[in-house]
Amino acid sequence: MKKPEHGGDVWRYGKAYEILDFSSNGNPLGPPVLLKDALKEALERDIYCFYPDPTYLELKQAISKYLSVAEDKIGVFNGAIEALYLLFRVLNGKKVLLTPPSFTEFWYVANMENLPIEEVPLIEDHDCFKLNEQRLLEHLGGKDLIAILCNPNNPTGTLIRKNLIEEAVGMIRDGFLVVDESFMEFSHENHSSINLIEDHPNLIIVKSLTKIFSASGLRLGVVIASSDIVHKFEALSPTWRVNSLTAFAFSKLLRKTDAVREYLMNSRRFIDLERRRMIKKLRKIGLRPYNSSVNFILVNLCERANSRELKEVLVRQYNMLIRDASTFKGLSENYIRIGLKRPEQNDMLIKALNEVLNPC
């Protein structure tokens, strides 16, 4: 079984860290100063020489404060993806419901466990991708079903309607609803379902904590669910799974509530403005960007280029990497995904796209 392709594959082009990377989707503002300071302190104090606390008590206390969830409903993992790899072993479902296009690893982990997949494709409206809510709800009554939604969705950048998750959980008889909220902090509108956990033992939130802080390399993800389910996830996950530097740095960072809130507000404000600006520019050069709530934009190439070829041209000739979105289930070779960067960098991408697609 071949692993799915992802953004951020700058390594393949032998110029990691030097490529202008629009293919991954971290925070364009870069990491908060507090995080870098905490990492420096961790190095000075030789924290990496010690095993992390296997119970991750301090880290969970900090996350509890950050997400307003009780500690016993939080599990910590080596990236949100580790939790996804454990999902079907913990939940013991017999079939999976997915809504393509969405995060490719959902398909990978279902295939890993040889589970049949039912699909309720998103509906492409002219400037956005929407859930087919009615068909989704109809499917949820089945037995032993595990439905996975991504909110906001990757790669489309769309939020799920606020009450839909609660309605959906109510429809599930003996299965589970898993919601991946890895991009929720990037959105101005908070549609998080974390507050539903208390009353809904068949709801599981999976979430990256590193993307919004521009720290994907530190690998920290969480599961928010009933304490029983959290315990099962952690029992199957290796001891000391989050490394000492990450545990130390995030324990410090997430306790600084005011500074973190300010960083998040600035990030969202910046992303919101920059996304609107880029959507206009992309339209101007003849492309069809979809509405997004977050830091990346799915773009329809309107048959003006093949996504794989366009990616190769941009990386070879311009040292810029975009995400060929054709590797997402349900998308043709007519789609790319662009992760926002700083305005001057985004402008360079527009210029490059224009040169390639509209040669005079």
Add this chain to the structure above:
Amino acid sequence: MKKPEHGGDVWRYGKAYEILDFSSNGNPLGPPVLLKDALKEALERDIYCFYPDPTYLELKQAISKYLSVAEDKIGVFNGAIEALYLLFRVLNGKKVLLTPPSFTEFWYVANMENLPIEEVPLIEDHDCFKLNEQRLLEHLGGKDLIAILCNPNNPTGTLIRKNLIEEAVGMIRDGFLVVDESFMEFSHENHSSINLIEDHPNLIIVKSLTKIFSASGLRLGVVIASSDIVHKFEALSPTWRVNSLTAFAFSKLLRKTDAVREYLMNSRRFIDLERRRMIKKLRKIGLRPYNSSVNFILVNLCERANSRELKEVLVRQYNMLIRDASTFKGLSENYIRIGLKRPEQNDMLIKALNEVLNPC
């Protein structure tokens, strides 16, 4: 299922990093300067903001150089323990052979998959623990068996006879032999079986790369096996499993062959001298330390104390943590394990042990 207890549980006592920790077993010399420099460089270059290369090409090249194994026979993991958690799913065995006392997680992972465990206990000779080689070899002919050996063994510190692994692999019909070599670098004698991998597709080496470099918090383990088996391990393990800082730092460190060789030689020389010195001192205060080849010593308390109580007294009254070895399968409450530290620290432990066990 409750996770096994481990050394290094300084966190439980609320004074992490400040306790004198004899319970874990890293390198008493501390990390090589090169490693710390590489981590500093990684921070300065914001490497943690980037996803690691999911193929870990550079890291594998560096490990290949360090261990003299072809890159395609190396899998990298979030600590050796991640590989152990995947073991039975990859190898698809039906029963497990273990030699107590040994690393407690072997039992945990076998129980996790509900596999029956056969045991061939080590034989306690007056100053060492030995494999029962004949009984071990007799068991290996069975069907679908996965035998796990630890070489040198934790917690006894003993090496397995050089030719035994090759004989054992030869006896296996359709099962696998897994050898955990996480402590091999601590020993003056190199009994590694890595060179047998080429000719024996049913041999798998699992190994921590962080213990010897005093960097347990960075979580890096490897599997060395046929490329087919390595691929299966990696397919079941989450993408980006080794974090960016670890991947960067170890890619740098392991390429500096001369400096690493010198660090290893100094470490082994120091450990060898200090272990001999400590064994004499432990005997002098009326305890029975077992011969060890590595950086830790299993000690028989000769019924002068209960291991759990002794641990509590030392941590409360002396701020020193030892490993209560009664949590190892096959050992009674008459055993502790001591990880060597610097001579003056080790002397403090001897003094404390003497005060507690031999009050005047």
